[in-house]
Amino acid sequence: MLVLIVLTALLMAPLGLFARHESRPVVGWILALIPLALFVTISALAPTVLAGGRVEQAIPWVPRMGLELRFALDGLSLLFALLVSGIGTLIVLYTAYYLAGDPGMGRFYLTLFIFMGAMLGLVLADNVLTMFMFWELTSVSSYLLVGYKHDYPSARRGAQMGLLITVGGGLALLVGLVLLGNAAGSYTISEILAAGEQIKASPLYTPAMLLIFAGCFTKSAQFPFHFWLPNAMQAPTPASAYLHSATMVKAGVYLLARLHPTLSDTPLWLYTLTIVGMTTMLIGAVTANRRDDIKGLLAYSTISKLGTMVLLAGMGGPEAPAALVATILAHALYKGALFMLAGAVDHEAGTRSLSQLGGLRRAMPWTAALAILSSLSMAGVPILFGFVAKEEQLYAAVDNGLPPGFDILVLIAVVTSAVFGVLYSWRLVSGVFFGPRGSGMKEHVHEAPAGMLLGPALLTTLSVVLPLGLLPATATLLQPAVNAISNEGAKISLYLLPSQIGLPLILSMTALLIGAVLTRFEPQIVAAPSPLPPWLNGDRIYDAAVDGVLRGATIFTRTLQNGKLRSYMTWAVLTLVVVVAPPLALFGFGGLALPTLDGVEPFEFVSALLIPIGIVATLNARSRLGGIIAASFVGLMVAFIFVIYSAPDLALTQLLVEILTTVFLVLLFAVMPASFERLSSPSERSRDGLIAVVAGMVIAGVAFAASSVTQVPNISAAFRTESQSQGFGDNVVNVILVDFRGFDTLGEIVVLFTALLGIYAMLRLRPVADPTRDDEETPLQPTLPEVAALLGNGQAGQPAPREREAPVAGKGH
Amino acid sequence: MYDSIILRTVSRLMLPILLLLSLFMLVRGHNLPGGGFIGGLVAASAFILQIIAYGPKYIREVFPISFLRLAAFGVIFAALWGLIGLATGQAYMLAFWIKEPIPGIGKLGTPVLFDIGVYLTVIGVTTQLALVLAEEPILYPIPRPPARPDAVAPEV
Numbered sequence: 008m009l010v011l012i013v014l015t016a017l018l019m020a021p022l023g024l025f026a027r028h029e030s031r032p033v034v035g036w037i038l039a040l041i042p043l044a045l046f047v048t049i050s051a052l053a054p055t056v057l058a059g060g061r062v063e064q065a066i067p068w069v070p071r072m073g074l075e076l077r078f079a080l081d082g083l084s085l086l087f088a089l090l091v092s093g094i095g096t097l098i099v100l101y102t103a104y105y106l107a108g109d110p111g112m113g114r115f116y117l118t119l120f121i122f123m124g125a126m127l128g129l130v131l132a133d134n135v136l137t138m139f140m141f142w143e144l145t146s147v148s149s150y151l152l153v154g155y156k157h158d159y160p161s162a163r164r165g166a167q168m169g170l171l172i173t174v175g176g177g178l179a180l181l182v183g184l185v186l187l188g189n190a191a192g193s194y195t196i197s198e199i200l201a202a203g204e205q206i207k208a209s210p211l212y213t214p215a216m217l218l219i220f221a222g223c224f225t226k227s228a229q230f231p232f233h234f235w236l237p238n239a240m241q242a243p244t245p246a247s248a249y250l251h252s253a254t255m256v257k258a259g260v261y262l263l264a265r266l267h268p269t270l271s272d273t274p275l276w277l278y279t280l281t282i283v284g285m286t287t288m289l290i291g292a293v294t295a296n297r298r299d300d301i302k303g304l305l306a307y308s309t310i311s312k313l314g315t316m317v318l319l320a321g322m323g324g325p326e327a328p329a330a331l332v333a334t335i336l337a338h339a340l341y342k343g344a345l346f347m348l349a350g351a352v353d354h355e356a357g358t359r360s361l362s363q364l365g366g367l368r369r370a371m372p373w374t375a376a377l378a379i380l381s382s383l384s385m386a387g388v389p390i391l392f393g394f395v396a397k398e399e400q401l402y403a404a405v406d407n408g409l410p411p412g413f414d415i416l417v418l419i420a421v422v423t424s425a426v427f428g429v430l431y432s433w434r435l436v437s438g439v440f441f442g443p444r445g446s447g448m449k450e451h452v453h454e455a456p457a458g459m460l461l462g463p464a465l466l467t468t469l470s471v472v473l474p475l476g477l478l479p480a481t482a483t484l485l486q487p488a489v490n491a492i493s494n495e496g497a498k499i500s501l502y503l504l505p506s507q508i509g510l511p512l513i514l515s516m517t518a519l520l521i522g523a524v525l526t527r528f529e530p531q532i533v534a535a536p537s538p539l540p541p542w543l544n545g546d547r548i549y550d551a552a553v554d555g556v557l558r559g560a561t562i563f564t565r566t567l568q569n570g571k572l573r574s575y576m577t578w579a580v581l582t583l584v585v586v587v588a589p590p591l592a593l594f595g596f597g598g599l600a601l602p603t604l605d606g607v608e609p610f611e612f613v614s615a616l617l618i619p620i621g622i623v624a625t626l627n628a629r630s631r632l633g634g635i636i637a638a639s640f641v642g643l644m645v646a647f648i649f650v651i652y653s654a655p656d657l658a659l660t661q662l663l664v665e666i667l668t669t670v671f672l673v674l675l676f677a678v679m680p681a682s683f684e685r686l687s688s689p690s691e692r693s694r695d696g697l698i699a700v701v702a703g704m705v706i707a708g709v710a711f712a713a714s715s716v717t718q719v720p721n722i723s724a725a726f727r728t729e730s731q732s733q734g735f736g737d738n739v740v741n742v743i744l745v746d747f748r749g750f751d752t753l754g755e756i757v758v759l760f761t762a763l764l765g766i767y768a769m770l771r772l773r774p775v776a777d778p779t780r781d782d783e784e785t786p787l788q789p790t791l792p793e794v795a796a797l798l799g800n801g802q803a804g805q806p807a808p809r810e811r812e813a814p815v816a817g818k819g820h
Numbered sequence: 821m822y823d824s825i826i827l828r829t830v831s832r833l834m835l836p837i838l839l840l841l842s843l844f845m846l847v848r849g850h851n852l853p854g855g856g857f858i859g860g861l862v863a864a865s866a867f868i869l870q871i872i873a874y875g876p877k878y879i880r881e882v883f884p885i886s887f888l889r890l891a892a893f894g895v896i897f898a899a900l901w902g903l904i905g906l907a908t909g910q911a912y913m914l915a916f917w918i919k920e921p922i923p924g925i926g927k928l929g930t931p932v933l934f935d936i937g938v939y940l941t942v943i944g945v946t947t948q949l950a951l952v953l954a955e956e957p958i959l960y961p962i963p964r965p966p967a968r969p970d971a972v973a974p975e976v
Contacts, residue, residue, distance in 0.1 A: 655853035663861035667946060670868055674953045735917055735927050736850035745931040749913050753898055756941040760895050763945045770952050
């Protein structure tokens with residue numbers, strides 16, 4: 008059932024393409040049935056989980072690597088799966104109106120469903136490797152969604168930034184998860200959790216956790232990686248509402264919560280998460296007040312809330328798990344609604360800038376009402392669900408598991424972020440819906456279509472209704488999630504008003520009050536300098552890093568591939584020497600038998616000696632033709648030695664290859680000057696000579712070492728007998744080529760063909776500015792640099808082309 | 821390309837002989853020195869001889885096939901016969917043989933067919949390479965039409 012749930016969203020994704028031809032809202036209503044069905048199916052499994060059970064399903068995949076598609080549904084997975092499918096349904100509906108008439112709607116739906124499937128897989132996975140796969144799939148689909156408007160450079164940059172940062176963190180996460188799996192002896196999450204004590208005692212615990220933290224922090228936009236999230240706001244608003252507030256960015260928090268029960272109780276966990284979460288929470292809350300773009304404001308407030316969640320996952324204490332679960336739910340409800348409403352405002356008014364918006368409450372009364380209610384929830388004003396969650400946070404902060412001194416700091420930080428939360432909620436509402444009419448809006452602003460308001464209305468209603476009498480039911484629903492996060496029997500009890508007035512309530516009210524007072528000083532706060540030093544600007548560091556990588560790659564490529572054939576040769580041969588020589592020197596000479604001259608016939612000796620003579624002649628050749636002849640002389644002598652040692656197949660091949668190589672060289676050299684020109688300096692020549700000599704010695708050493716190794720029984724005899732009985736051929740070489748090692752041969756001919764394609768593309772498919780061979784109007788004037796560039800030899804600025812006699816082609820039938 | 825009456829005569833005579841030799845090399849390969857690779861090189865050298873003697877245009881006219889496609893066909897042809905093993909639920913490239921030898925050719929089996937694929941690939945790749953070079957306009961420019969047609973001896 009669980010596998011089916013994940014696969015449904017992934018496999019139904021192509022259905023989204025129907026919206027390509029019919030980008031009308033009705034398609035969205037039909038497509039919304041998919042996530043709705045998933046929501047209903049998951050809800051149907053909920054009673055089992057509420058009764059304390061667990062739904063599991065596993066499909067073996069690569070058993071030897073411990074990889075299996077293992078899924079499990081417990082309280083935490085249930086909460087996330089319901090959020091993903093439930094909000095997903097609303098988002099699909101919302102998209103139908105938001106992107107109505109957009110020809111890319113089909114593509115958007117396709118990616119959205121892939122993301123949905125990936126996210127469901129992530130939260131349902133019970134195997135860390137399965138989870139990782141879906142984790143990366145969410146990054147990739149997020150990249151496609153953020154880059155949806157790929158005509159805009161900012162959208163491309165935002166998409167690329169999100170991808171590089173989350174996938175970079177994903178790499179760290181993969182290593183961390185593998186280390187964790189090694190320490191636990193299993194990749195199954197439930198078994199890893201069961202082996203908690205063993206892992207904490209293992210030396211792998213610290214590196215594994217740090218790497219996993221890196222993955223979670225990048226994914227959940229924690230400081231100092233938080234800057235990708237505001238840039239990802241280039242995504243169409245449905246994607247922002249879904250991925251970047253309600254679901255994907257919570258994946259990091261999800262994983263931390265998942266590992267929380269048995270792996271959390273260490274200083275490493277406590278301090279890393281507390282400090283990072285607290286910093287993120289404060290930076291997000293402060294920066295949200297400095298943003299003019301309403302989506303940017305919401306993005307920073309999301310960062311702040313994600314920081315709160317990490318803080319709650321880290322700081323310990325009896326109330327923290329309950330507060331974490333309540334915060335996740337409350338945030339998904341109000342932030343999902345606010346993003347969709349921000350999109351509606353953008354859609355109708357044509358701008359997202361607070362300085363250009365204003366007074367929309369008359370034109371968009373429904374949007375205004377919903378946004379006000381959700382913003383009140385975000386600010387934590389009583390009787391809304393956000394208030395209930397904030398009470399839980401404060402309870403947890405008051406009773407946290409940190410050492411004295413530090414605990415007060417955390418409490419102050421939580422209250423401070425609540426104060427700023429009030430402020431940015433107020434900015435959002437007052438800036439968009441109140442005050443004078445905005446200057447940069449469309450002429451006639453209308454209320455958003457009803458379908459667009461349906462989703463936000465539903466979420467806002469939940470924010471309002473849940474605290475009015477449904478709190479005990481909600482607590483019952485959330486209790487399994489709390490159980491999954493904490494194994495110390497933490498209880499969640501949600502209430503609107505505590506039985507007695509305690510510190511949390513006082514702090515909550517104080518925060519509201521200070522926030523309300525601070526709204527009077529909004530202009531000053533907006534204009535206040537950034538809390539971060541200017542050099543700690545993630546955007547700028549990211550750009551510098553990307554630029555640096557590109558520049559480094561360019562320098563690297565220019566050095567290695569400078570267009571001169573001789574330097575390609577130098578690098579290739581040098582690499583061979585560097586790679587082969589050290590292992591040869593270390594391991595190759597044990598039991599090396601130096602060759603003796605016993606039994607070498609005089610004629611063999613002479614023909615072997617002719618080879619170096621040919622080499623010397625090649626090096627000293629003055630003309631190209633002489634060089635070719637001397638070089639092919641070397642090849643022919645090698646072929647002759649093959650003949651002597653009765654390897655006729657090799658000799659034949661060598662001979663033919665030698666002949667054809669000569670032909671190819673002649674084809675090229677025929678149009679070059681008859682004699683060689685000295686283009687390289689004496690020092691370059693001696694350097695190249697040294698490399699060549701060393702490479703030759705290394706290869707000779709490999710040949711000697713290979714022939715004197717005797718540990719492995721010789722395979723020739725087996726080949727010889729098998730050749731006739733199994734391969735039905737007397738020619739062992741050929742039977743090996745086409746039968747025993749036929750797959751190698753197949754690979755070789757593929758390489759051969761690929762090389763041909765490369766050469767063909769290089770010579771034939773290049774843009775030709777010169778007249779082609781069919782165009783004989785203008786005389787062709789090839790320059791020597793052109794020829795040189797073609798051969799990769801020599802450089803530009805050579806003497807002007809001399810008049811040559813063009814070889815006559817195709818004459819004389 | 822290289823205007824020599826001796827070369828042209830000899831190469832014209834050599835063409836069928838070399839092609840026959842290449843087929844011979846291919847067929848005998850399983851039992852005696854030879855095989856697809858060697859046979860392919862022999863055939864390619866037969867074509868390249870024509871290119872040298874008559875120029876690329878001639879070979880395009882006499883053999884109006886695309887050597888690039890021939891090479892691609894060779895690779896696919898070679899890879900194809902391995903699928904029989906897969907289709908029967910065994911390893912890819914498992915050899916299958918016809919029990920009775922065919923007169924004149926010898927025993928026939930999938931390795932022989934695979935060798936034919938190698939043969940075609942080698943012919944295609946080598947000949948196409950020579951053609952690409954010989955037809956390269958920068959290396960071998962089209963002879964420009966003479967300024968005064970009567971200044972040059974008319975073509976034979």
